[in-house]
Amino acid sequence: MSINQMEDKNSMDNRENRKSREKAIELKNVAVHYTESKSLFKREKYQALKDISFDVYKGETLGIIGRNGAGKSTLLRLLAGIIKPDKGEVIHHCKSVSLMALAAGFDPNLSGRQNAVISGMLIGHSKKEMLSKLEEIKEFAELGDFFEKPVKTYSSGMRARLGFATAMHTHPDVLLIDEVLAVGDANFKQKAEKAITDKIQSDITVILVSHSEQQMKRLCERVVWVESGKVVKSGSDLDNIFQLYRMNMKFSRSGIFIENFEKLDPNVEFCFESLEFKQDKLVFNCFFCYKIDCEITNVKVNPANVVLSGPFASPIVGSRYKKYQIAYKSRFHCGVCIINKENFISAYINNVESIVLKFKIVKNREGYE
Structure with missing residues (x-):
């Protein structure tokens, strides 16, 4: 075993020792529906989530998998408190939850600098704290002069880098990541994954949505598989779950x-x-x-x-x-x-x-x- 492998193993062992089974978020029989317009006079309900129940524990890294349209992004918005369930309940045992998704929460007319400050203040940081972090955020996001320009001029990758950099320099109790690590060039992806690993080692609770099986296996301790708005399978046996998936x-x-x-x-x-x-x-x-x-x-x-x-x-x-x-x-x-x-x-x-x-x-x- 190499020195790096030993260090990775020791850090994971330390994390396991520190981690409690204290709950960060509970979902109990949660359902969410949207109203779809089929025609001028006809509307139908679309059931995005159906009877979802699972717990998120403090300090763990939980992966959510499922095909496109399975309900993963709706589930993250529910966990973040952006939407409320139509049935069941979501119980938060934490003070702040930050959702990192493509363009999530950004005002397109404000600059990257202004959006970074507002994003941090929304999860409880003071304006002074956020102003002190701006140069680090700018450097991490690799936006250059675009940091001072309106977000509406950004590409999807630039918005993702801004959101990721802002989240990495704030300290929410729970960090929700919606496929952001799939965006950007190879160097940024490598830097982003290292930053996520550092966050994991700091005992933050992370919930990650990704289509990358290898990334999930590197970063997550448990996965929840969602399909057609329901939990199909969950657990820590990632090899078995991914093979079935x-x-x-x-x-x-x-x-x-x-x-x-x-x-x-x-x-x-x-x-x-x-x-x-x-x-x-x-x-x-x-x-x-x-x-x-x-x-x-x-x-x-x-x-x-x-x-x-x-x-x-x-x-x-x-x-x-x-x-x-x-x-x-x-x-x-x-x-x-x-x-x-x-x-x-x-x-x-x-x-x-x-x-x-x-x-x-x-x-x-x-x-x-």
Whole structure:
């Protein structure tokens, strides 16, 4: 282990030791709806959030994932107190919450300098405090002379950098970040992520929305997966949650949902490649890789009692897991699983049979369109 890795591990251990299970924010059966205008005389309610419940703990970094339109940004506005729930309650056990999103809270007619001062004052800093931080904010945001110009002249990336720089130089109890780290050049992204890491080490509570799985895994201790306005899954097992999330993003348009996915062997890497409905069954191809070089034979699915054909060549998987020779021949075909029942995948690994995966596939799952 390198010195840098040891320092990262020690800082994370110290953070774990300092962190309490004291709640910063509670959401209890929260629902939010908007009224949509369908025509001149017709309006309909759109349910953005449906019966959302989870807690945010002081000092933790929580990630929120979900496809575009799943309700993530509405959830952040709710957590920030910008909107109120139509049902349920949001309980804040903190004094200040700052939402960092593209152009959030900026007056387009004011300069970057003026907006930075106002943003800081809105979360409790004095004008004198904010004035003393302006040069640091300007330098971090890399805006140059644009810092003195109206925000309406900024690009989306410039607005994001201003918002990020302002938030990094203020001290809210809870910092909400809505996909801001995806904006900007590579150097700014690297600088921004380091600043977030420093904030995390200072015990601030951070809630992060991002489409970057690797970024989430580097920064977050827990994730909440939101889809169609509901919490699908949450927890600290990020590898398992992201694997299930990726598979469902790929196949949800087929009208199915993969749930209760569990690796019974931590060395297994598995992913569905293609799916085809046949009555109450699902025929699938997959890649099945093991993180230890070994011989894999007789990959079987129960209760259908079907042995998959293969393994076949899989250069793409091999390039992803270059360390494992077995990955270059890890594609299997013609598996069959039963819909609405728990399915198990077993394999002979070095001539020893073991059950390595279990999952359930449901069709047209309510709340997951």
